Amino acid sequence: TQLLEQSPQFLSIQEGENLTVYCNSSSVFSSLQWYRQEPGEGPVLLVTVVTGGEVKKLKRLTFQFGDARKDSSLHITAAQPGDTGLYLCAPGANYGQNFVFGPGTRLSVLP
Amino acid sequence: SAVISQKPSRDICQRGTSLTIQCQVDSQVTMMFWYRQQPGQSLTLIATANQGSEATYESGFVIDKFPISRPNLTFSTLTVSNMSPEDSSIYLCSVTWGYAGYTFGSGTRLTVV
Numbered sequence: 001t002q003l004l005e006q007s008p009q010f011l012s013i014q015e016g017e018n019l020t021v022y023c024n025s026s027s028v029f030s031s032l033q034w035y036r037q038e039p040g041e042g043p044v045l046l047v048t049v050v051t052g053g054e055v056k057k058l059k060r061l062t063f064q065f066g067d068a069r070k071d072s073s074l075h076i077t078a079a080q081p082g083d084t085g086l087y088l089c090a091p092g093a094n095y096g097q098n099f100v101f102g103p104g105t106r107l108s109v110l111p
Numbered sequence: 112s113a114v115i116s117q118k119p120s121r122d123i124c125q126r127g128t129s130l131t132i133q134c135q136v137d138s139q140v141t142m143m144f145w146y147r148q149q150p151g152q153s154l155t156l157i158a159t160a161n162q163g164s165e166a167t168y169e170s171g172f173v174i175d176k177f178p179i180s181r182p183n184l185t186f187s188t189l190t191v192s193n194m195s196p197e198d199s200s201i202y203l204c205s206v207t208w209g210y211a212g213y214t215f216g217s218g219t220r221l222t223v224v
Contacts, residue, residue, distance in 0.1 A: 033212050042115075042203050042215025043154070088153060090213070099144055099207070104153040 003027060004089055004102035012108040016078050021105040023089035024071045031092030032072050034063060035101075038085045043101075046074075048092060079109045113138050113206055117216025124194055124223050131190045132219045134204035139184035145177070148201040148218070157202075160187050194223045 035043035049065035146154040158166040166179040
């Protein structure tokens with residue numbers, strides 16, 4: 001059983017569309033992080049959410065941490081081809097000794 | 112956050128040979144991590160490397176196959192030994208800064224032929 005589940009696994013949309021991807025777990029986290037990985041690069045941290053119910057915005061990206069701190073969502077408004085990549089969630093790096101990542105959502109935004 | 116230099120960026124190797132991947136961090140860090148990313152997949156933790164102690168390997172990974180060195184607080188190497196085509200993957204090193212998250216090297220794309 002994976003610590004984290006992400007959905008959808010794959011998503012292909014047209015430029016300008018909105019989308020939401022999800023990260024779910026049965027465990028409670030003190031914090032949760034989202035990363036984006038572009039081809040040929042390592043993952044890059046987008047945001048850390050810490051408080052249950054917290055909403056953080058990063059330009060067109062909106063991140064929400066569930067009230068119970070077991071799940072999170074990432075919403076992208078008016079997606080652009082530059083948003084293409086693999087989106088990964090992970091418990092905050094101080095979560096016990098579980099340095100693990102979710103299975104990821106592979107997003108493709110077509111021009 | 113740190114800056115990590117990882118090399119080589121890619122290599123094509125013959126089966127049965129070994130490849131050593133190097134990661135240099137621009138600041139001192141206690142823990143370094145090595146991940147494998149198979150084509151189209153997420154990251155799988157291979158091992159955690161602390162300076163001055165043996166690396167801690169995750170289930171399915173063994174020291175004979177993936178020996179790790181951590182000679183100081185800014186450097187680590189991962190060797191992929193006796194390679195087979197199944198070892199073809201991207202290998203990534205990373206460090207963590209707690210709430211600041213993980214910083215990754217740019218990865219080593221290994222192809223075994």
